[in-house]
Amino acid sequence: MTKAEKKPADYIQPLYINGLHGRLLRLPPPKGKKREIMYIYGHHSSIERNFGLALYLNRYGGVTAPDLPGFGGMDPFYKIGEKPTLDNLADYLASVIKLRYRGQRFSLTGLSLGFTIITRMLQKYPQIAKQIDYLVSFAGFAHKDDFKYKPRTYWFFRGLTWLCSHRLPAAFVKYFILRGPLIRLAYAVLEPLFVKETNTKVRGVDEMERKKRIDFEVYLWKCNDPRTYISVAHTMLMLDLSGQHIDKKVYHEAIDTDRYFDNVRVEQHMRAIYKDFHLVKAGMPAHAPSIIATAEEAAPFVPSHIRRLLSKD
Numbered sequence: 152m153t154k155a156e157k158k159p160a161d162y163i164q165p166l167y168i169n170g171l172h173g174r175l176l177r178l179p180p181p182k183g184k185k186r187e188i189m190y191i192y193g194h195h196s197s198i199e200r201n202f203g204l205a206l207y208l209n210r211y212g213g214v215t216a217p218d219l220p221g222f223g224g225m226d227p228f229y230k231i232g233e234k235p236t237l238d239n240l241a242d243y244l245a246s247v248i249k250l251r252y253r254g255q256r257f258s259l260t261g262l263s264l265g266f267t268i269i270t271r272m273l274q275k276y277p278q279i280a281k282q283i284d285y286l287v288s289f290a291g292f293a294h295k296d297d298f299k300y301k302p303r304t305y306w307f308f309r310g311l312t313w314l315c316s317h318r319l320p321a322a323f324v325k326y327f328i329l330r331g332p333l334i335r336l337a338y339a340v341l342e343p344l345f346v347k348e349t350n351t352k353v354r355g356v357d358e359m360e361r362k363k364r365i366d367f368e369v370y371l372w373k374c375n376d377p378r379t380y381i382s383v384a385h386t387m388l389m390l391d392l393s394g395q396h397i398d399k400k401v402y403h404e405a406i407d408t409d410r411y412f413d414n415v416r417v418e419q420h421m422r423a424i425y426k427d428f429h430l431v432k433a434g435m436p437a438h439a440p441s442i443i444a445t446a447e448e449a450a451p452f453v454p455s456h457i458r459r460l461l462s463k464d
Contacts, residue, residue: 221379266291
């Protein structure tokens with residue numbers, strides 16, 4: 152008898168915290184494994200997008216992955232009269248950790264923006280660092296200068312995100328731009344014109360796979376709150392986490408073909424923040440696993456050095 156395929160819905164629990172409704176992925180540890188791993192996803196994301204990577208991490212222990220406010224269908228901070236600032240996201244993460252782990256030790260991992268939120272959380276709540284055995288950055292960053300954008304592109308995105316993070320422009324984006332047919336048209340026509348790299352989320356695959364990926368992109372664009380998405384993007388383009396030390400060693404995974412970040416600058420900024428920095432190279436063709444990656448397809452995103460760490464008792 153073939154083993155039943157695991158599905159996200161079977162492991163998702165409701166999450167109600169600080170007046171916000173969301174979800175939490177909880178994969179119990181395999182038999183004989185005591186390690187607990189928390190995984191924080193990135194910007195254009197949801198629990199479903201990261202399920203393959205979470206399943207792979209589950210080989211090394213129990214995995215917890217919460218939604219972020221305004222992402223993955225979770226209520227945005229705007230619902231309770233707050234803004235999606237990095238400090239508010241850090242406070243939210245600290246609350247989830249206290250609720251889920253209390254005084255228990257665990258490994259903390261984050262992808263891209265997820266690790267940025269982790270860094271700010273540890274700066275605000277240094278006592279939580281004592282609970283963490285291993286801290287892992289999957290292509291994380293800590294400063295606006297880490298981006299590879301040319302100055303003209305950077306200032307264009309910075310201005311556009313500032314404008315569209317306001318209520319009325321964000322509403323226009325939500326109700327008139329982020330419509331299924333327009334999103335599909337953008338990936339079919341505009342994406343090849345403006346993005347020259349071949350290692351994007353929807354290229355290099357057959358037509359059926361490409362359709363599946365674009366359909367999932369439509370879901371992602373519609374489940375993430377546009378105003379939160381844009382506001383957080385603007386925060387990323389203004390980011391500077393230097394100046395406050397974290398007494399913890401970080402294992403940082405760098406991807407040579409990452410089209411978003413300059414790995415040398417990322418290392419410089421992280422070394423200025425963390426007690427120690429250990430660079431780990433990953434043989435990945437892109438910034439993140441495929442948006443519909445299985446555990447096997449996501450495996451290269453967890454290099455052997457990280458696997459050895461997580462395998463320790």
